Amino acid sequence: MSGRPLYFRAGALIFGFAFLYAPILLLVIYSFNASRLVSVWGGFSTRWYQALWQNEALMDAASVSLRAALASGVIAAFLGTCAGLALARFGRFRGRAVFSSMIFAPIIAPEVIMGLSLLLAFVALDAPRGFWTIVCAHATAGMCFVAVIVRAKLESLDGCLEEAAMDLGAGPAAAFARITLPLAAPAVIAGFLLAFTLSLDDFVLASFVSGPGSTTLPMRIYSQVRLGVTPEINAASSLMIGFVAVSLAAGALAARLFRTR
């Protein structure tokens, strides 16, 4: 390791993390502020969380966000797993490299452009914009991440395992269900949680493809913030951060539980 003194390394670490997390921490602290004024500390209180509970617009948005994240996570996990399998198993064919890097395009492409192109597609298809167009957009973005994770996992597995299963009397379907799928499961779960989190977080795609009556929490927060930051918004944001943190931790835990080496 490097020969730098310990306090230097510790200092760099603390500074880096402070840079990342101090604003978030500030937001969480102010969500427990008793005062109505955002920048003045008026003592500890959970009143904004109660107010949040009664704020129907925010609660509706939260419900839309959660349901969209769940639905798009499931769809992304399914489609991404299929894509990952195909990429890992198809062997070599002409244009394989192009194909496998194409899966990264939605990850790299600017979200604005993805949002715009999805909107154009929905308009062309004459799809009524609303909850399902949001789910569809998020599933599209999420499946790329799932595909990349699942493919990496499958490629790290011994390719002989499925053949060994077949050699022992398992047909292709049984070999897949009993060997490939269980071994890929941690990657699928991790991919699902990532897609779920991305959907909860997303603002840009949702603003492009949502319609009247389907506003996600980030969209609602953004529109309210333009009228001024309220402690209620702080509370809503803190809850969202909590959700995301929990789902990421669940992903790490799932990976650990299923660890097979």
Next chain:
Amino acid sequence: MPPLVEIQEVTRRFGALAAVDNVSLEIAEGEFLALLGPSGCGKTTLMRLIAGFGAADSGRILIGGRDMADVPPYERPVNMMFQSHALFPHMSVESNIAFGLARAGMSKGDMGRRVAEMLRLVQMEGFGARRPHQLSGGQSQRVALARALARRPRLLLLDEPLAALDRKLREETQFELKAVQRELGTAFMLVTHDQGEAMAMAGRIAVMRAGAIAQTGSPREIYESPASRFVAEFVGGINLFEAVVVSFAGGIASARLDGASDFVFTARCSSPLAAGQKTALAVRPESIVITRTGGAPPAPGALRGEVVDTAFLGGIFHARVKLASGFVVLSALSGPAAAELGLTRGDSVDASIGPGGGRILAS
């Protein structure tokens, strides 16, 4: 009894390369066959064809008299032990062994008994609950063997099963594998590129070269009567003298050594040769007899040379003798014989071929 497996003129191509080239081979019920050949000669490809992974481009494979062309791997009465062992990492040792039994629809009770029996067979009792990553290389190799044998296949295919083990463990395991094979009476086909392993284990060896079978026979036949230069060189140490055929009649050939115009050697040769044809005289190192020169010219049938190197290898002693022609002959002597001769570098010696020790090769 008809052979268990009949491979009839099978060819398998990858693009322009014939990885298996017009191979015909039979495997008898209960026999231990080694498929021996250098890396890349098509051993794995041939074995996978028998197991059902990949289809032959031409030719037929029959198992128990039945054409296997349309039989998928999961319905063939053969099992395979993979070189990487391919144990299922998410299952215990027991579940790994039971996997094939469950697919065959065996009852829980029978399955438990069979798993216990297999664990005993490979001396792995008490390891049933472990996961594959908790096993050493030798242990996982045993589990892979138990798993492949659990379904009582008629033929077990083993692809270099011992390659991952260190030398000592490999030698022990060779004898254990042989014992297991004898106990069960299952036919084994062992793929290896290690001639020592093939000789130690197999009842019959098929030597493969560039997709084709070069020779089949007992380890003794392969060693003592190699059919070609390739087999002679691949199996064991060998001295190959370039020679020209003088005469051939009734299965006996005479050949004159290159660079020693008066040295004519006569030996049995399986395939006919024409006079004047170029050939090679193959002599195993242990058939080279060395005597000290007493100042007199060499006796007929002996060639004079100088010891250029000696090596003591425990039970045997190797001496390299440089002949007048420049050719260096390797001679293997037993320990006591070497002690009596007391050879050292620079000694002048006569080398000759012991009785029955040379072979004139057809190709």
